[in-house]
Amino acid sequence: EDQVTQSPEALRLQEGESSSLNCSYTVSGLRGLFWYRQDPGKGPEFLFTLYSAGEEKEKERLKATLTKKESFLHITAPKPEDSATYLCAVIKAAGNKLTFGGGTRVLVKP
Amino acid sequence: GAGVSQSPRYKVAKRGQDVALRCDPISGHVSLFWYQQALGQGPEFLTYFQNEAQLDKSGLPSDRFFAERPEGSVSTLKIQRTQQEDSAVYLCASSLIGVSYNEQFFGPGTRLTVL
Numbered sequence: 001e002d003q004v005t006q007s008p009e010a011l012r013l014q015e016g017e018s019s020s021l022n023c024s025y026t027v028s029g030l031r032g033l034f035w036y037r038q039d040p041g042k043g044p045e046f047l048f049t050l051y052s053a054g055e056e057k058e059k060e061r062l063k064a065t066l067t068k069k070e071s072f073l074h075i076t077a078p079k080p081e082d083s084a085t086y087l088c089a090v091i092k093a094a095g096n097k098l099t100f101g102g103g104t105r106v107l108v109k110p
Numbered sequence: 111g112a113g114v115s116q117s118p119r120y121k122v123a124k125r126g127q128d129v130a131l132r133c134d135p136i137s138g139h140v141s142l143f144w145y146q147q148a149l150g151q152g153p154e155f156l157t158y159f160q161n162e163a164q165l166d167k168s169g170l171p172s173d174r175f176f177a178e179r180p181e182g183s184v185s186t187l188k189i190q191r192t193q194q195e196d197s198a199v200y201l202c203a204s205s206l207i208g209v210s211y212n213e214q215f216f217g218p219g220t221r222l223t224v225l
């Protein structure tokens with residue numbers, strides 16, 4: 001059975017304190033791994049798609065990396081506006097649905 | 111419109127009532143998905159349409175849940191005889207082409223509360 005586990009569940013950071021979020025996955029034939037950001041009361045907002053081990057993508061203070069078993073979302077020098085829940089999801093080969101992890105709630109304090 | 115829209119944004123139902131949730135995808139998007147998100151959890155897949163065809167409904171939790179997309183655009187998720195465990199946010203997403211790994215754009219969701 002496909003499984004996606006995110007850790008930690010919650011993360012409190014001081015502004016400027018860099019950190020990493022982990023997404024471990026078990027899926028038969030990964031087609032793609034997605035990172036989304038979700039603010040309270042809103043739908044998930046797309047950040048990145050990673051397709052193969054070794055791939056990296058960056059956007060502002062965020063950098064996503066992928067290995068054969070996990071993905072990391074690095075937040076460099078975060079600002080309060082980076083506070084949100086970050087969701088990881090996978091799609092397997094010949095599949096169409098996203099299987100999400102439980103998310104990591106990030107709070108960046110000024 | 112510019113993005114996926116959903117209505118109503120909030121719905122309160124008494125146990126046993128039927129509800130209908132609407133999703134307007136981004137114009138031209140072939141694929142449409144429904145997800146259910148419980149409080150503090152990640153979204154869970156319910157069903158998937160490619161144009162008007164419902165290709166996967168494996169995530170629908172019971173036969174009280176029914177989804178349709180008759181003209182390949184707007185979709186409606188209907189829940190009959192609502193139960194308290196149906197309380198959740200229902201998210202709709204659409205993507206441009208009928209391929210699974212393409213980026214899915216999400217709407218703001220409908221928060222359903224069953225009393």
